[in-house]
Amino acid sequence: MIKCIIFDCDGTLVDSEYLCNLGLEIKLKEYAVTQSAEQLMILYKGMKLAYVLDCLQEAHQISFKDDFIPTYRAIVENLFEQSLTPCEGVFDLLSRIKLPVCVASNGPKDKMLKALQLTHLSSFFKNNLYSAYDINSWKPDPGLFLYAAKKMGFKPEQCLVIEDTLVGIEAAKAGGIRAVLYDPHELHKETLHKNTSEQLTIKHMKELEVLLLAD
Numbered sequence: 001m002i003k004c005i006i007f008d009c010d011g012t013l014v015d016s017e018y019l020c021n022l023g024l025e026i027k028l029k030e031y032a033v034t035q036s037a038e039q040l041m042i043l044y045k046g047m048k049l050a051y052v053l054d055c056l057q058e059a060h061q062i063s064f065k066d067d068f069i070p071t072y073r074a075i076v077e078n079l080f081e082q083s084l085t086p087c088e089g090v091f092d093l094l095s096r097i098k099l100p101v102c103v104a105s106n107g108p109k110d111k112m113l114k115a116l117q118l119t120h121l122s123s124f125f126k127n128n129l130y131s132a133y134d135i136n137s138w139k140p141d142p143g144l145f146l147y148a149a150k151k152m153g154f155k156p157e158q159c160l161v162i163e164d165t166l167v168g169i170e171a172a173k174a175g176g177i178r179a180v181l182y183d184p185h186e187l188h189k190e191t192l193h194k195n196t197s198e199q200l201t202i203k204h205m206k207e208l209e210v211l212l213l214a215d
Contacts, residue, residue: 002099002178002215003158006148009105011164012182014115015085017041023076024052031062045187046165048106048138077114086119088184089205094124097212102128104148104161106138128152140167142175149177162208166191169199180208 011017021037021044028035033056044052049069057063094101102125105112109131116122116129130148137143149159161172161179166188172179181188181201188201202208 001158002160002212004100004102004149004152004154004160005097006102006104006145006152006159006161006172006177008161008163008165008168009103009112009115010107011045011087012162013087013090013103013121014119015087016080016115017045017164019079019083020076023072023079026075027068027072028056031060031064033060033062042187046106046139046163046167048132051138073111076111080115080118084115084118086121087182087205090121093205093208094121096209099212100128100152100154101125102130102148102152104130104144106132106144108133139165139171140174142171142177145172145177146175149175160212180211182208 007013009016010020018037018041021040024040025035025037044055053064053068103112103116109129112129112131113122116125128151130144130151132138132144135143135147137147139145145159145161146156149156152159156176157178159177161168161177162182163169163172163179164182166181169179169181179200181199182203182205183189183201184203186203200211202211
């Protein structure tokens with residue numbers, strides 16, 4: 001029986017994946033790199049920022065300046081303030097479910113908190129925000145989800161992870177935690193079709209309510 005829900009943040013609770021990659025697109029133009037936000041999302045969705053930057057530097061034979069990450073994050077923060085919205089159905093879902101909930105993200109805690117505040121979701125989670133930066137463990141390593149479950153006071157098998165990336169799903173499964181893939185635009189449909197193992201997938205948060213009631 002599910003006793004706790006662990007949500008990813010970007011792309012699961014808040015519609016931020018495009019904005020984060022748009023910020024990267026803008027920043028990369030300073031280095032004469034013209035990859036679009038859409039292309040970057042396909043290549044690096046859900047991955048650790050440091051890994052993404054290493055890949056970009058190698059692929060384009062460039063070297064980022066020391067201020068790349070802070071200036072990139074400043075661009076993203078500005079985009080968030082202008083355009084960030086909660087994912088469709090999230091507010092209603094959180095308003096109705098009675099189970100303990102938390103957030104476990106590969107992103108820094110201050111970015112996570114700002115995103116939840118801007119979208120009026122922060123009150124649902126209070127201080128139950130867990131960042132990979134706090135424990136030095138990033139998805140697809142299961143450490144972050146296991147840490148979140150422990151901090152919430154539950155065993156892995158008592159938790160359910162909601163993720164929008166296959167990297168996050170891999171992390172949950174590696175930790176022995178059940179996982180649901182939130183894929184509203186069916187971005188992962190082709191990949192899942194090629195995979196022999198089944199993955200529970202939803203396109204709208206209202207489907208999660210049905211799953212929880214059936215558990």
